[in-house]
Amino acid sequence: MTVPEGFSEIRLIDPFEIHVGPAYGAGDIPQRRYAFRVAAHHCNLRGVVHGGMLMTFADLALGQAVWDVTDKAPSVTLNMQTQFIAPAREGDLIEVRPELTRRTRSMVFMRGDFTVDGEIVMTAQSVWKLLGKD
Amino acid sequence: MTEGAEIAAPGLPADAENISIAGFNKFAGPFYRLCDDADIRRFAFVALDKHMNGSGTVHGGLLMTFADISMSRTSRLVSGAKSCSTVALNCDFVGPGRLGDVIEARVRATRQTRTLVFLSAELSAPGRIVMTASGLWKITP
Numbered sequence: 001m002t003v004p005e006g007f008s009e010i011r012l013i014d015p016f017e018i019h020v021g022p023a024y025g026a027g028d029i030p031q032r033r034y035a036f037r038v039a040a041h042h043c044n045l046r047g048v049v050h051g052g053m054l055m056t057f058a059d060l061a062l063g064q065a066v067w068d069v070t071d072k073a074p075s076v077t078l079n080m081q082t083q084f085i086a087p088a089r090e091g092d093l094i095e096v097r098p099e100l101t102r103r104t105r106s107m108v109f110m111r112g113d114f115t116v117d118g119e120i121v122m123t124a125q126s127v128w129k130l131l132g133k134d
Numbered sequence: 135m136t137e138g139a140e141i142a143a144p145g146l147p148a149d150a151e152n153i154s155i156a157g158f159n160k161f162a163g164p165f166y167r168l169c170d171d172a173d174i175r176r177f178a179f180v181a182l183d184k185h186m187n188g189s190g191t192v193h194g195g196l197l198m199t200f201a202d203i204s205m206s207r208t209s210r211l212v213s214g215a216k217s218c219s220t221v222a223l224n225c226d227f228v229g230p231g232r233l234g235d236v237i238e239a240r241v242r243a244t245r246q247t248r249t250l251v252f253l254s255a256e257l258s259a260p261g262r263i264v265m266t267a268s269g270l271w272k273i274t275p
Contacts (some may be wrong), residue, residue, distance in 0.1 A: 016193035019184045020162070041161040050158035051206075051220045052199025059195045077194045081224045 034061035058124040065098030080126040106133035177204035192231030204239040209271035223269035235259040
C-alpha cells in the first residue's frame with residue numbers, strides 16, 4: 001500500500017493494530033497527525049468503512065497521541081465516545097490531528113476530529129488512565 | 135443449525151451462528167449470535183491472538199468492533215429494518231479480556247422510535263464484566 005504524501009508508516013506493536021494496519025504519522029508533537037487508508041477489508045457489505053475499524057483507528061491514533069504527550073508512559077483506555085458523522089469509503093484517507101483536552105497526574109483526556117479531504121466523518125474523545133498513577 | 139452455518143468455535147454452544155460472513159466483520163471476527171435470553175440479544179466471540187494488544191489483553195478497538203456488530207445486528211432485529219447506521223457509541227472499559235476468553239455481549243433495546251433505536255450492552259468474560267456500552271442507531275430507509 002502506498003504511503004500517503006507527507007506521512008511515514010508508524011511502528012505498531014499491538015497484534016490487533018498490526019492486523020488492521022498499516023497506519024501513518026506526520027509532523028512533530030504536538031501538531032502530529034495520524035492517518036490510515038480505507039481498504040476493502042475495512043468496509044461492510046454496503047462499501048462503507050466499518051464503525052469498528054474507525055473506532056479501532058481512533059483508539060490507535062489517540063493512544064499514539066497519549067504516548068506523544070506522556071513520553072510513552074503505559075496507559076489504558078477507560079472510556080471512548082464516538083459520533084459517526086458521515087460515511088467513508090474504500091480508498092479514502094482518514095486523518096486526525098489529536099487534541100489534548102487535559103492531562104492530570106493519573107489521567108489524559110484526548111479528542112479528535114477524523115476527516116476525509118477536510119470533511120469530518122467521525123469525532124471521538126477518550127479518557128486514558130496512566131498505569132501506576134493513582 | 136441453519137444450512138451452510140459453520141461449526142461454532144470451542145467454548146461456544148453448537149447452535150452459535152457465525153454472523154461474520156464478509157468484509158470487516160469477517161476480517162476482525164469470527165463473531166457469533168447466540169440464542170436470545172427473553173428480550174436480551176446475545177452474541178459471543180473467542181479472544182484469539184490477533185485480537186490482543188501488546189500487554190496481553192483484548193484490544194479496545196476489537197471490543198468496540200464486537201459491541202458495534204452486536205448492537206447494529208440488534209438494531210435490525212428489533213426494528214425489522216434491513217439496514218441501520220451507528221450514530222453514536224459510548225464505551226466504558228471496565229476490565230481486561232484475556233486470550234482464550236469467550237466474551238459474550240448481552241444487548242437490550244432501551245427505546246425504539248420510527249427512525250431511531252437506543253441500545254445498551256454489557257460485554258463479559260465468564261464471571262467478570264469487560265465493557266459496558268450504550269449507543270444510538272438510525273434506521274436507514
